[in-house]
Amino acid sequence: xxxxxxxxxxxxxxxxxxMPTQMGFFSFAPHLNFPQLGSCHQSLKSxxxxxxxxxxxxxxxxLAETLISSAAAKQREDVTAYLGGPHLxxxxxxxxxxxxxxxxxxxxxxxxxxxDDHHLGVSAMKMKKIxxxxxxxxxxxxxxxxxxxxxxxxxYKWRKYGxxxxxxxxxxxxxxxxxxxxxxxxxxxxRLAEDxxxxxxxxxxRHVHSPSHDLEDSQANSQLNxxxx
DNA sequence: CGCTTTTGACCAGCGC
DNA sequence: GCGCTGGTCAAAAGCG
Numbered sequence: 001x002x003x004x005x006x007x008x009x010x011x012x013x014x015x016x017x018x019m020p021t022q023m024g025f026f027s028f029a030p031h032l033n034f035p036q037l038g039s040c041h042q043s044l045k046s047x048x049x050x051x052x053x054x055x056x057x058x059x060x061x062x063l064a065e066t067l068i069s070s071a072a073a074k075q076r077e078d079v080t081a082y083l084g085g086p087h088l089x090x091x092x093x094x095x096x097x098x099x100x101x102x103x104x105x106x107x108x109x110x111x112x113x114x115x116d117d118h119h120l121g122v123s124a125m126k127m128k129k130i131x132x133x134x135x136x137x138x139x140x141x142x143x144x145x146x147x148x149x150x151x152x153x154x155x156y157k158w159r160k161y162g163x164x165x166x167x168x169x170x171x172x173x174x175x176x177x178x179x180x181x182x183x184x185x186x187x188x189x190x191r192l193a194e195d196x197x198x199x200x201x202x203x204x205x206r207h208v209h210s211p212s213h214d215l216e217d218s219q220a221n222s223q224l225n226x227x228x229x
Numbered sequence: 230c231g232c233t234t235t236t237g238a239c240c241a242g243c244g245c
Numbered sequence: 246g247c248g249c250t251g252g253t254c255a256a257a258a259g260c261g
Contacts, residue, residue: 160235161253161254162254164252
């Protein structure tokens with residue numbers, strides 16, 4: 001069970017992309033379409049998210065949003081969530097700030113406590129020194145999914161506004177903006193160099209409206225509708 | 230015809 | 246200051 005997630009983490013993706021000093025991982029209940037992770041990278045210290053809490057989350061994004069809101073309420077900015085394939089979701093604070101996992105944990109346990117079959121892990125990955133120069137960014141989510149198509153149907157309508165070949169990657173990165181007026185959410189889509197089957201989708205910002213997909217489409221693609229950002 | 234995609238140019242941030 | 250890089254712009258092309 002650990003093989004997939006472990007392999008993904010062992011690819012070193014996070015470190016290569018200037019990931020933060022600490023990050024956390026947790027998995028979700030099967031009914032959320034994200035099979036349990038089972039175990040974490042060996043460098044992670046694992047602890048548990050109550051099953052009941054996970055079961056309460058209407059979607060993975062909602063849970064992520066809860067964590068991010070918690071951080072935002074405490075005036076911490078630039079929280080990023082990483083969702084790896086169908087198997088795991090991780091959350092991190094930007095390297096620009098300290099990742100207050102204690103607060104996240106507090107947020108989680110304040111909701112409910114209970115079962116023990118879901119895991120949250122935190123690592124103390126080393127990375128370059130942070131400089132205060134970084135400007136504040138919108139909250140970001142980064143999905144890593146195995147998919148043939150680059151752009152996943154997340155219920156929102158996107159317009160491509162750019163494409164760029166980034167250094168040390170084989171595949172171009174595409175830039176999209178939400179087509180809704182006065183919604184400034186953006187997303188980037190790129191394929192993992194080490195495994196082109198993996199698509200990395202990064203969302204930046206928060207939608208100020210509901211998903212705009214057609215109802216019939218939403219029925220057909222219900223599996224993807226857990227991604228409400 | 231209107232919307233989306235493509236793509237080269239441009240800009241800003243960062244490291245040296 | 247300069248060069249590199251990622252992100253954005255905007256005109257042209259494509260498509261339904």
